[in-house]
Amino acid sequence: MVDNLIWLRGQLVRQSTAFVNLLSPTAQFGLNVFEGIRCYWNEENGELYAFRLKDHLNRLMLSSRLLRLPSPYIPKQLESFMKDVVQANDFQTDIAVRMTLFGDGQGTWHTCESVSLFIAPMAKQRTNLDKLPALKACISSWERINDNSLPPRAKVGANYINGRYAHLQARYDGYDLPVFLGQDGKVAEGAGACLFMLRNGQLVTPPVNSSVLESITRNTIIVLAKDAGMTVVERSIDRTELYLSDEVFLCGSAAEISPIVSVDGYELGNGQPGNTTISLLKSYLAITSGENPAYSEWRTVVHRRT
Ligand SMILES: Cc1ncc(COP(=O)(O)O)c(C=O)c1O
Numbered sequence: 241m242v243d244n245l246i247w248l249r250g251q252l253v254r255q256s257t258a259f260v261n262l263l264s265p266t267a268q269f270g271l272n273v274f275e276g277i278r279c280y281w282n283e284e285n286g287e288l289y290a291f292r293l294k295d296h297l298n299r300l301m302l303s304s305r306l307l308r309l310p311s312p313y314i315p316k317q318l319e320s321f322m323k324d325v326v327q328a329n330d331f332q333t334d335i336a337v338r339m340t341l342f343g344d345g346q347g348t349w350h351t352c353e354s355v356s357l358f359i360a361p362m363a364k365q366r367t368n369l370d371k372l373p374a375l376k377a378c379i380s381s382w383e384r385i386n387d388n389s390l391p392p393r394a395k396v397g398a399n400y401i402n403g404r405y406a407h408l409q410a411r412y413d414g415y416d417l418p419v420f421l422g423q424d425g426k427v428a429e430g431a432g433a434c435l436f437m438l439r440n441g442q443l444v445t446p447p448v449n450s451s452v453l454e455s456i457t458r459n460t461i462i463v464l465a466k467d468a469g470m471t472v473v474e475r476s477i478d479r480t481e482l483y484l485s486d487e488v489f490l491c492g493s494a495a496e497i498s499p500i501v502s503v504d505g506y507e508l509g510n511g512q513p514g515n516t517t518i519s520l521l522k523s524y525l526a527i528t529s530g531e532n533p534a535y536s537e538w539r540t541v542v543h544r545r546t
Pocket residue numbers: 276429430431432433434452453454455456457458491492493494
């Protein structure tokens with residue numbers, strides 16, 4: 241087992257020796273807020289770049305505020321702890337960093353105390369452009385959680401149980417992944433990623449008040465696509481529009497840009513990852529890794545080769 245150093249309650253410890261109480265609210269009820277932050281290694285520069293770190297830290301604060309799970313730390317401290325743990329592991333490869341504020345100790349689900357932090361970096365390669373995924377999606381019969389039940393705007397551990405129901409049902413039914421509809425019957429997002437479709441030459445994505453996480457990658461794609469001269473529209477999407485679209489992809493820090501080639505068996509385009517999807521993915525990876533020096537404000541150096 242890979243046994244990286246992780247940051248837990250102010251100390252760097254091996255993952256295999258990092259424990260929480262079995263009766264803690266995080267273990268019992270998923271009482272935690274977290275971020276998944278990708279860092280991209282640039283071999284030529286000998287630098288590791290966290291992508292849109294400040295936006296991730298701000299969203300962690302937003303989630304913590306909404307859930308009334310107060311953070312003992314401010315973003316500046318979190319950034320410094322993250323650099324400490326990444327450098328202690330001397331990662332010279334692409335990584336993903338899980339940063340989690342969690343209900344520690346032995347309280348119950350409504351406790352607002354004993355909030356602890358862990359930061360766990362792990363190796364994770366970027367999407368291989370020579371081996372693109374070609375995903376078959378279905379519209380889930382499970383409905384996306386909504387702002388008046390379990391707000392998707394907050395990135396809370398317990399939210400992912402909604403994704404679990406849909407994901408496992410999709411796999412059981414022979415698909416790769418689900419696409420959720422919201423309470424209004426319109427397209428929301430995937431189980432752990434936002435969604436875009438290309439239809440009539442326009443890139444369309446559901447608005448941020450349509451039961452989706454306020455995704456940082458979604459925002460990145462809107463900026464990149466507009467800067468490349470594309471028309472980007474934020475509006476609600478019918479399920480049948482997905483069936484008739486030319487391209488659909490999911491996006492997220494983990495998913496990056498993942499091409500979907502069919503929805504409920506309706507083949508999109510020629511049944512292969514579409515050209516717009518591939519070109520956005522190429523430009524996304526060039527920017528995250530600093531191969532394209534533009535958008536430098538989105539990259540934070542978290543480690544350097546010595
Ligand atoms: C439910 C959900 N939607 C969307 C996303 C994409 O968000 P981001 O681009 O900020 O990683 C994620 C991934 O974190 C997610 O879990």
